[in-house]
Amino acid sequence: MPRKPKERASRAATLHDVAAQVGVSAITVSRALNTPERVSEAVRERILAAVDALGYVPNRSARTLVSSRSQTVVVLIPSLSNTVFIDTLAGINDVLDPHHYQILIGNTGYDDAREERLLRTYLSHAPDGILLTGLRQSDGMRTWLDKLHIPVVHMMGLDPQAQRYCVGFSQQAAGAALTQHLLQRGYRNVAFFGARLDERVMQRAAGYRQALQEAGIYREDLEWLTPEHSGIGLGASMIAKALQQRPEIDAVFCCNDDLALGVLTYCQRNGIAVPQRLAVAGFNDLDGAAWATPTLTTIRTPRYDIGHAAASMLLDLMSGNTPAEPMQDLSFTLQAREST
Amino acid sequence: MPRKPKERASRAATLHDVAAQVGVSAITVSRALNTPERVSEAVRERILAAVDALGYVPNRSARTLVSSRSQTVVVLIPSLSNTVFIDTLAGINDVLDPHHYQILIGNTGYDDAREERLLRTYLSHAPDGILLTGLRQSDGMRTWLDKLHIPVVHMMGLDPQAQRYCVGFSQQAAGAALTQHLLQRGYRNVAFFGARLDERVMQRAAGYRQALQEAGIYREDLEWLTPEHSGIGLGASMIAKALQQRPEIDAVFCCNDDLALGVLTYCQRNGIAVPQRLAVAGFNDLDGAAWATPTLTTIRTPRYDIGHAAASMLLDLMSGNTPAEPMQDLSFTLQAREST
DNA sequence: GATACGGATGTTAACGTTAACAGCCACCCA
DNA sequence: TGGGTGGCTGTTAACGTTAACATCCGTATC
Numbered sequence: 001m002p003r004k005p006k007e008r009a010s011r012a013a014t015l016h017d018v019a020a021q022v023g024v025s026a027i028t029v030s031r032a033l034n035t036p037e038r039v040s041e042a043v044r045e046r047i048l049a050a051v052d053a054l055g056y057v058p059n060r061s062a063r064t065l066v067s068s069r070s071q072t073v074v075v076l077i078p079s080l081s082n083t084v085f086i087d088t089l090a091g092i093n094d095v096l097d098p099h100h101y102q103i104l105i106g107n108t109g110y111d112d113a114r115e116e117r118l119l120r121t122y123l124s125h126a127p128d129g130i131l132l133t134g135l136r137q138s139d140g141m142r143t144w145l146d147k148l149h150i151p152v153v154h155m156m157g158l159d160p161q162a163q164r165y166c167v168g169f170s171q172q173a174a175g176a177a178l179t180q181h182l183l184q185r186g187y188r189n190v191a192f193f194g195a196r197l198d199e200r201v202m203q204r205a206a207g208y209r210q211a212l213q214e215a216g217i218y219r220e221d222l223e224w225l226t227p228e229h230s231g232i233g234l235g236a237s238m239i240a241k242a243l244q245q246r247p248e249i250d251a252v253f254c255c256n257d258d259l260a261l262g263v264l265t266y267c268q269r270n271g272i273a274v275p276q277r278l279a280v281a282g283f284n285d286l287d288g289a290a291w292a293t294p295t296l297t298t299i300r301t302p303r304y305d306i307g308h309a310a311a312s313m314l315l316d317l318m319s320g321n322t323p324a325e326p327m328q329d330l331s332f333t334l335q336a337r338e339s340t
Numbered sequence: 341m342p343r344k345p346k347e348r349a350s351r352a353a354t355l356h357d358v359a360a361q362v363g364v365s366a367i368t369v370s371r372a373l374n375t376p377e378r379v380s381e382a383v384r385e386r387i388l389a390a391v392d393a394l395g396y397v398p399n400r401s402a403r404t405l406v407s408s409r410s411q412t413v414v415v416l417i418p419s420l421s422n423t424v425f426i427d428t429l430a431g432i433n434d435v436l437d438p439h440h441y442q443i444l445i446g447n448t449g450y451d452d453a454r455e456e457r458l459l460r461t462y463l464s465h466a467p468d469g470i471l472l473t474g475l476r477q478s479d480g481m482r483t484w485l486d487k488l489h490i491p492v493v494h495m496m497g498l499d500p501q502a503q504r505y506c507v508g509f510s511q512q513a514a515g516a517a518l519t520q521h522l523l524q525r526g527y528r529n530v531a532f533f534g535a536r537l538d539e540r541v542m543q544r545a546a547g548y549r550q551a552l553q554e555a556g557i558y559r560e561d562l563e564w565l566t567p568e569h570s571g572i573g574l575g576a577s578m579i580a581k582a583l584q585q586r587p588e589i590d591a592v593f594c595c596n597d598d599l600a601l602g603v604l605t606y607c608q609r610n611g612i613a614v615p616q617r618l619a620v621a622g623f624n625d626l627d628g629a630a631w632a633t634p635t636l637t638t639i640r641t642p643r644y645d646i647g648h649a650a651a652s653m654l655l656d657l658m659s660g661n662t663p664a665e666p667m668q669d670l671s672f673t674l675q676a677r678e679s680t
Numbered sequence: 681g682a683t684a685c686g687g688a689t690g691t692t693a694a695c696g697t698t699a700a701c702a703g704c705c706a707c708c709c710a
Numbered sequence: 711t712g713g714g715t716g717g718c719t720g721t722t723a724a725c726g727t728t729a730a731c732a733t734c735c736g737t738a739t740c
Contacts, residue, residue: 011408012466012488014696025720030698040718055487060464061401061410062696065725068351070401080429086420093447102461105445107433121442124400126352147395148352232631265631288628291572291605354726365690370728380688402726405695 013054021050033058064126073314074127076106076115078134078198083286084303085133088155091307092131099315101128108133110198116141123148129314134199135159135166151317155310156200156303158327165317167310167328171200174299174332175207178253178281181297183215185340187251187279191222193238193263194255195230201255204283208253222249230255235262243272250278251340257282257289257298264292264339279340294338302330353394361390373398404466413654414467416446416455418474418538423626424643425473428495431647432471439655441468448473450538456481463488469654474539475499475506491657493650496540496643498667505657507650507668511540514639514672515547518593518621521637523555525680527591527619531562533578533603534595535570541595544623548593562589570595575602583612590618591680597622597629597638604632604679619680634678642670 015026022029024043032039032047039047050056064070073096077085089105096103106122108115116138119130130145130152145152154166182190192208194201205223212218224238235254239262242249254260260282267274274280274294282289285300309328316323355366362369364383372379372387379387390396404410413436417425429445436443446462448455456478459470470485470492485492494506522530532548534541545563552558564578575594579602582589594600600622607614614620614634622629625640649668656663 016696026696027698027721028719031719034698038718043718055484057460057463057488059405059466059696061404061466062725063698064401065399065405065727066696066698068725080420080426081423083421089420102444102465104442120397123397125442126399126401144395148397232627236631261628262631265633268633287572288601291576291602293605293608293633356726366726367691367728368689371689374728378688383688399726402695403728405697406726406728408695 012059013056014059015056017054018047018050018056021054022046068126070102070126070128071100072102072104072125072127073129073131073311074104074106074119074122074125075131076108076118076122076133078108078110080105080107084284084301087303088133088307088310091304091309092311093307095308095311095315110196112136112138119145123150129153129318131155131310131314135164136199151314153310153314153317155306157203158329162327165313165323165326167306167313167330169302169306169330169332170207171203172207172210174283174301175204175253176211177207177332177334178283178297178299179208179211181334181336182251182253182279182281182340183211185251185275185279187340188217189219189222189246189249190251190253191224191242191246191249192253192255193235193242193259194223194225195228195234195238195259196255197225197227204255222246230258232258232262232265235259236266237262239263239266252278252280254280254282257284257286257296260296260298260339261288261292264294264296268293275338275340281340285335289335290337292339297337297340298335300333300335302332305330352399353396354399355396357394358387358390358396361394362386408466410442410466410468411440412442412444412465412467413469413471413651414444414446414459414462414465415471416448416458416462416473418448418450420445420447424624424641427643428473428647428650431644431649432651433647435648435651435655450536452476452478459485463490469493469658471495471650471654475504476539491654493654493657495646495650497543498669502667505653505663505666507646507653507670509642509646509670509672510547511543512547512550514623514641515544515593516551517547517672517674518623518637518639519548519551521674521676522591522593522619522621522680523551525591525615525619527680528557529559529562529586529589530591530593531564531582531586531589532593532595533575533582533599534563534565535568535574535578535599536595537565537567544595562586570598572598572602572605575599576606577602579603579606592618592620594620594622597624597626597636600636600638600679601628601632604634604636608633615678615680621680625675629675630677632679637677637680638675640673640675642672645670 015029018029019026029047032044036044075092079085104122106118108118130150132154133156135154135157154164156168158168158170159166192205194205209218224242228234252263260280263280267278272278282296282298285298289296289298313323355369359366359369368379369387372384376384415432419425444462444465446458448458470490472494473496475494475497494504496508498508498510499506532545534545549558564582568574592603600620603620607618612618622636622638625638629636629638653663
């Protein structure tokens with residue numbers, strides 16, 4: 001014998017409840033809500049009234065199950081406390097919300113293993129599409145995703161082999177451009193401060209090295225890299241240590257604005273003249289950069305646009321189209337300010 | 341005649357696929373994954389191998405549908421770009437993740453109508469519990485939620501009538517405490533800068549008024565309130581305007597740290613001595629407050645703990661318990677620093 | 681050696697919705 | 711007046727999973 005009917009004190013109203021109240025069949029209620037033009041106006045109005053009265057909310061699980069379309073997109077980002085990714089999310093949301101896609105945000109914490117675990121969990125929602133940050137995902141994950149035939153677009157970076165859909169800009173080119181700017185300004189002992197050391201930071205570092213090597217003045221001992229989480233305090237302590245170990249440095253390229261603001265704070269408190277004694281540059285152009293004293297030279301990154309374009313591309317893929325351009329380079333802008 | 345079987349080129353593996361490969365029934369596979377101790381070791385191992393080989397991912401919709409438990413919690417917050425709520429989310433996540441609850445984040449954008457719309461959408465996921473920011477939700481929404489019997493916990497504020505589950509602190513008491521601090525320091529013409537004007541900002545303003553009225557020196561014309569979005573730039577422009585209109589002000593209570601940092605920046609650039617000519621105080625104690633020049637006096641808010649405690653309370657409610665204390669006041673701390 | 685017990689596995693139905701097709705009926709046109 | 715047309719509504723089954731029993735079989739018990 002099958003299980004007993006539930007004896008819940010109360011349960012959420014279903015299509016059948018609404019249908020019973022109005023005196024029609026469930027499918028008619030479904031149509032009244034999803035394809036109103038296929039239901040006569042009189043019936044539709046009575047249905048909508050009943051829906052309101054009963055507080056009916058459609059059950060997404062049932063719909064997903066039967067229609068095999070979840071209207072859901074999974075977005076994995078490394079951090080929620082980094083404005084960069086929040087801005088990206090805003091771009092994504094602005095594209096997907098009008099199309100009634102639900103966004104499931106996964107926070108990987110810059111941890112590859114956790115990213116894989118998260119993705120696996122989120123796949124159980126049967127998403128219609130996936131947005132990933134970076135291109136570092138393991139081969140295992142790749143073949144696994146391929147098996148499921150769910151469209152995937154990568155954000156922030158570019159695929160050197162152009163084999164995956166991606167929207168971003170060359171972190172390395174940006175790193176090189178900022179370094180060249182410092183060289184043009186006459187600085188010769190340019191340090192690099194890197195924290196967290198994720199994919200993007202290492203690419204910026206590569207750009208820094210490339211620029212200095214081309215100028216023939218690259219020195220390995222002017223790089224300070226730490227896996228610690230970035231922050232203003234960390235920037236301050238890094239510059240303190242760096243100036244002690246290598247007093248000859250006359251410029252610092254910080255892998256992000258937080259570190260750079262910490263460096264500026266330290267300089268201000270210790271009477272180090274910026275940009276005369278020390279030039280300081282950051283990366284991302286966060287809100288604080290233009291308001292620091294002195295104002296901070298940095299790279300403006302098109303993060304909102306990346307989210308927007310990536311979501312648009314995903315939308316395209318989800319409707320079965322093949323985007324004309326599988327790789328979109330949205331570039332970056334050098335914001336030269338007082339600190340250099 | 342019913343619909344034709346689908347002719348998908350490929351589909352995600354199901355329990356039946358795994359079962360067929362191993363030569364057992366679907367329910368055994370289900371048990372091997374959910375209650376492994378109820379399946380013999382030999383069979384379990386073969387099942388896990390097949391799961392791996394086929395890349396099987398359980399279908400959450402089907403599970404939710406049949407078990408009427410979605411293992412999902414909806415969290416509505418006003419903004420993703422405000423560190424306060426991100427910290428709260430971290431606390432929530434740290435509690436719910438170990439219990440394998442999925443978190444659905446909804447961003448209301450400080451908009452009550454949007455909040456109601458979002459909630460309705462998210463209810464279609466049949467969440468097991470809901471976390472809301474603030475207590476401002478409309479009566480309509482309340483009765484509606486009551487009807488569904490889904491546990492709800494409110495965060496950040498306290499319910500004066502103690503009729504709802506909530507975890508937070510008294511924004512008004514915090515506002516009063518900070519204002520009293522300024523009075524103790526000898527300031528007499530204390531201005532209030534408010535932006536965005538959400539529930540919490542208005543409560544802080546109420547605390548500010550209360551403290552000044554008690555001291556008998558409240559002046560309505562020292563309040564600058566704007567619905568604009570908060571930010572460093574806004575703080576700078578507000579202080580410029582305020583000093584022009586009411587040069588006698590000798591202290592500013594900013595409704596959040598962003599505005600206060602803007603005020604500090606303006607003072608620094610215009611040679612206004614802080615705290616001699618003008619005292620500046622913020623609210624929240626964000627990362628930047630301790631690194632500003634001068635360091636910023638502010639209220640440290642227990643936002644991580646609020647998320648943590650609210651999620652714990654919700655967990656309790658979701659397992660059918662009644663929390664001993666339906667209202668948790670986590671209080672706040674005054675961080676007196678150089679700027680006052 | 682019959683009986684009870686319990687661990688392992690299976691069978692059936694149900695969750696709430698929508699796809700696919702099947703009526704039904706009013707209306708129009710020849 | 712008969713046949714076709716089109717708008718509206720209904721019937722049935724299916725999506726993938728789990729709850730609730732049912733069954734089987736080996737082992738312990740007296």
